Amino acid sequence: MLSAIIFDLDGVLADSEPWWNQIDARLLAEYGATYCGEYHQNVVGVNYRLAIEFYKKAFGLSAPTEEMMRRRGEIATEFFANRVGLFPHVEEVLQELRQMKLRLAVATSSVGASARPFLDRHQLTGFFGVIITGEEVERGKPAPDIYLRAADNLGIPVDACLVVEDALPGVAAAKAAKMRVAAIPDRRFANPREYEKKADYVLSSLEELPALVRKLVVAE
Numbered sequence: 001m002l003s004a005i006i007f008d009l010d011g012v013l014a015d016s017e018p019w020w021n022q023i024d025a026r027l028l029a030e031y032g033a034t035y036c037g038e039y040h041q042n043v044v045g046v047n048y049r050l051a052i053e054f055y056k057k058a059f060g061l062s063a064p065t066e067e068m069m070r071r072r073g074e075i076a077t078e079f080f081a082n083r084v085g086l087f088p089h090v091e092e093v094l095q096e097l098r099q100m101k102l103r104l105a106v107a108t109s110s111v112g113a114s115a116r117p118f119l120d121r122h123q124l125t126g127f128f129g130v131i132i133t134g135e136e137v138e139r140g141k142p143a144p145d146i147y148l149r150a151a152d153n154l155g156i157p158v159d160a161c162l163v164v165e166d167a168l169p170g171v172a173a174a175k176a177a178k179m180r181v182a183a184i185p186d187r188r189f190a191n192p193r194e195y196e197k198k199a200d201y202v203l204s205s206l207e208e209l210p211a212l213v214r215k216l217v218v219a220e
Contacts, residue, residue, distance in 0.1 A: 001220050002213065003160040005097055006150045006179070009108035009115055010045070011166030011186050012206065013124070016084045017044065018188070023075050024055070030071065033059040040189060045167025047109045047140020048072055073111045080114040086122050089207050094127045096210045100217070105130040107150040107163075109140055109170075130154050142169040144177035151177070162216070164209060166190075171199050182212060 010016045021037035028035040039058060043051040048069045055061065056068070097104060104127050108115050112133035119125045130153040137145040151158050163174035163181040167190075174181035175198070183199035184206060185192045195202050201212055 001160055002102070002162055002216050004103040004105060004151070004154050004156040004162070005209075005213070006105045006107050006147060006154075006161055006163045006174075007128075008045075008163070008165045008167070008170050009106055009110055009118075012164050012184060013086060013090050013106075014080070014084050014118060015087050016080070017166075017186055019079050019084055020044070020076075023072065023079050024051075026075050027068065027072050028055060028059060028061075031059075031061050031063050031068070033061065035059075044189065045109065045141055045165070045169040047134045048111065050140055073113055076110065077114040077117070080110075080118040081121070084118060086124075087206055090122075091124070093206050093209055094124065097213060098127060100210075100213065102213070103130075103154050103156060104128050105132070105150045105154055107132045107146045109134040109146070111135050141167075142172035142176065144173050147174055147177040147179055151179070162213070164206075165199070168194065168198060171195065182209065184209075 007013055021040055025035045042054055052065050052068045106128050115133050130150050132146055132150045134140055137149055139145045147163060151161050158178045161179045163179050165171050165174060165181055166184050166186050171181050171183050180200045182201040182203055183195040184203045185195050192202055
């Protein structure tokens with residue numbers, strides 16, 4: 001029986017994907033590289049380590065990975081604190097799901113220093129019984145670790161969880177965790193047809209989630 005909804009943050013609750021190109025452009029400029037967002041699909045949805053390792057290879061950079069990860073986190077924290085907004089109707093959707101007596105969690109590749117203040121600033125923290133951020137697991141998405149940790153902390157079996165994701169690595173992580181996943185691909189950056197065979201459900205927006213959840217609950 002469906003008991004919990006686990007949300008990705010970037011691209012699902014936070015309208016942050018357009019900002020990541022600016023975050024990474026600033027980061028890479030500090031290391032002498034010019035970036036215009038051409039690798040967005042290569043790093044969307046993955047943890048900081050995988051993103052930095054990709055950029056180092058793509059731009060031939062030799063700076064320490066840990067240093068670049070830390071700096072990326074600092075820049076992201078500034079953006080999340082001052083610029084990144086919510087998608088429409090996030091609070092209403094979360095309220096509706098909570099009224100259905102579902103447990104809610106966040107499992108994000110972003111670091112806690114940017115994710116937690118963002119949730120606080122938008123007064124969303126109270127909706128979530130569990131918040132897991134990227135530095136809390138050894139392996140990032142597409143590995144299942146972060147979703148398994150969220151389910152474990154919730155005390156909910158994996159087959160009773162529904163994950164909400166926008167990125168294919170996140171969809172893969174949820175499926176590897178043996179969870180159902182509803183994908184909300186950002187049509188500015190992704191082709192929804194690429195998700196049809198990989199996610200259990202493909203939605204056009206977060207507003208469609210409560211109707212899907214009601215349908216699943218009735219079916220069970």
